[in-house]
Amino acid sequence: MRVMQATALRRALASTLICITVACGQRARVRSAGYGEPADVILTVTNHHFLDVTVYLERDGQRTRVGTVTAVSTVQFHLRGNNLSASRQFRLFATAIGSNENVRTETLTIQSGQVIEWTLEHDLRRSSVGIY
Numbered sequence: 001m002r003v004m005q006a007t008a009l010r011r012a013l014a015s016t017l018i019c020i021t022v023a024c025g026q027r028a029r030v031r032s033a034g035y036g037e038p039a040d041v042i043l044t045v046t047n048h049h050f051l052d053v054t055v056y057l058e059r060d061g062q063r064t065r066v067g068t069v070t071a072v073s074t075v076q077f078h079l080r081g082n083n084l085s086a087s088r089q090f091r092l093f094a095t096a097i098g099s100n101e102n103v104r105t106e107t108l109t110i111q112s113g114q115v116i117e118w119t120l121e122h123d124l125r126r127s128s129v130g131i132y
Contacts, residue, residue, distance in 0.1 A: 040079060042116070043055075043066065044117045045118045046069075047073055049071060052097045052098075053068065053094045053097065054095050055118075056093040057079065058091040058092070059083075059089070066079065068097070087109075089108065089109050090107070090108055091105050094124065105129045117130045117131075118130075
């Protein structure tokens, strides 16, 4: 009778260890696939305006300064994934320094691996944005 109990105990212990090993392996795969952390986003801003422009990110009712693009130049910004909302929806806002001109994009939704290109024109109302 004791031999049967010892065998049953070993089997239970072995199956528990197998389950733990499999669960740890699946967790490592999920992390390496990048599901836990939001991916970073590249934002390229081309400024055709004759004034420097300050760029902001609007999400969840908050506006965060991204940076400044000098007149008639292009700058690439690296937006951290954790600065974006969980829904990955946000708007871009830019204001010309020394002027009351500003522009705001429609609500944008971005997925991992995509990049944003925002072209600011002389007349900021004619600006365009693309996600690729």
